[in-house]
Amino acid sequence: MTDSGSTLARSVAERVARESYGRLVAYLGGRLGDLASAEDALAAAFLAALEKWPVDGVPDNPDAWLLTIARRRRLDDWRKDKVRARSADHLALITEELSAAAERAEEIADRRLALMFACAHPDIDVSVRTPLILQTVLGLTASDIAARFLVSPKAMGQRLVRAKARIKDEKIPFVVPEKEELSNRLPPVLATIYAAYTNGWMDIDGAETLGQEAIWLARVVVSLLPQEPEPKGLLALMLYAEARRSSRRASDGAFVPLDSQDVGLWDHEQLRLAEGLLREASANGPTGRYQIEAAIQSAHVARRLSGIANWQAVVSLYDVLGRIAPSPVVTLNRSVALMRIGQADAALGDIYALAGDPRMADYLPYWTARARICADLENHVEAAEAFTVAIGLCWSEAERRHLEEQRSKVLC
Structure with a gap:
């Protein structure tokens, strides 16, 4: 050969x-x-x-x-x-x-869904259910998973070994449980499906397959639990993102941010499916994390299609999400929305407060958001520094070129 x-x-x-x-x-x-x-x-x-x-x-x-x-x-x-x-x-x-x-x-x-529910069995410690699924279904290493959960690779490795031994010793079956048991095992399963999708979504230089398989798994869960709102919320969230996949690149391969995308390239059938799922989820029961995240994506789609700014609605949705599922990422995304409604000082205050969180040190979206907010405030030196860090963290060639262009603008 x-x-x-x-x-x-x-x-x-x-x-x-x-x-x-x-x-x-x-x-x-x-x-x-x-x-x-x-x-x-x-x-x-x-x-x-x-x-x-x-x-x-x-x-x-x-x-x-x-x-x-x-x-x-x-x-x-x-x-x-x-x-x-x-x-x-x-x-x-x-x-x-x-x-x-x-x-x-x-x-x-394909027995992945059965494996996911086995890893979410009540006999498996709650703290290791999602990490176990991430390793067994996605093939992530203990070090990769440890970084996500802020523990040492050694500690995470030991937890995973113990969990696998528990499955073997207790003879936990690899089956999708009866419907009355499904709901209790659902959160780590949904979290892993979303992790699979975001891994495929972030790799805009290829690897669409992982995202497609995550959508397939979500569809299966929705069919198993048609009255549960959160699986529909998760599926809607992924379809909103998937509908925009083809518009994320220009003809020359350059990265295109959401507000610059050609909406004519969006998959409007997927958007209609996402809207329908979100309505069904909202009608089925309590509002959860994935429903709110899907609603935020719906708001972004509506803004681009109508041309009417709705950033205040986005901020309000992040406020709700912050109460349901508080996290630094929610705070970060909310700060970007605050900037769009003229609350620059509040946005920058949140960004500075997040700087003390060790997870932000190598989190690309944090440095990108910090750079853009500082650029909007005409703090060009700090904006350039933040763009430089973001460029160093970025592994997508197209997105790296986009960040380099943004940095060159603040250096002019």
Whole structure:
């Protein structure tokens, strides 16, 4: 294979591995009843794929290929541990099932939703439910997850190990529970679906697949719990964002912020679906975080489509969100809206207050908002400094160029 062919095959292999991880760990882990073993076996399969596919080519059914390698790895481990002698019947049954799945031409059954609800089981500590789903379904590392939850990677790693051992020891089944149990397990499941979507959304240089799968998972949850308002709120929130995806780039690849996007490029069918879901959610029961966030997106869409400023309504919605689900991010976004209604001093006061939060030190939206508010106040030196930090944190080439253009304006 040529160097260019090898590079292409490796790129495809890496993409398939990313896209297949959640599906395969859910399928294999459900059969083994052991998440840690499933992850170890799949790690070996992914490594083999990255070594072999660039040379041999990507197989017609990548998931089946990965499952076959993972199955062989797990069987080898069983033999080394001499487990086979003690549970030959169980091992034979699992081997036959996994072999049959790998040989089928169709796509391997998607068990991610069942895995998510298993990780949200009452026997799993509340504090580790969402981190556990983030690792097992999205494949995030303990270090990545620790940064999100403001704990050390070591502590997070220990929590995750204990949670996986609990699933194995308590034989927690990988099934979607009965409807009367679903609501209690819902918050960490919704949080993980949204994390999956935002990961796909932030990667505007590619990776739309993760966002599409998050939307699919949300649709499944809505169908399981049609009377629950928050799944509809979450699905609406994601559809509002997804409807704008094609307008985020100019013809030359440059990043385009919301207020400069061509609304003619928006997917208006998705916007109508989002509006309908938000109305249904509002009629179904108590207002929750995702409904308010969806309402904020609805307000942004309405402003652009009508040309009528509605920033006061946005501030009011952030006030409600701050009471329901207070967070530094809510405060940050509210400060940007305050700036738009002429309350620059209040906006900057909130920005300065957030500076003491260690999470803001490497949070790109914080430095972007700080830079723009300072620029609006004609504090050009501080604006340029904030833009410089934001540029250093930005990994999207298109967005980085946009920030560099903004910085050059305040330096003129």
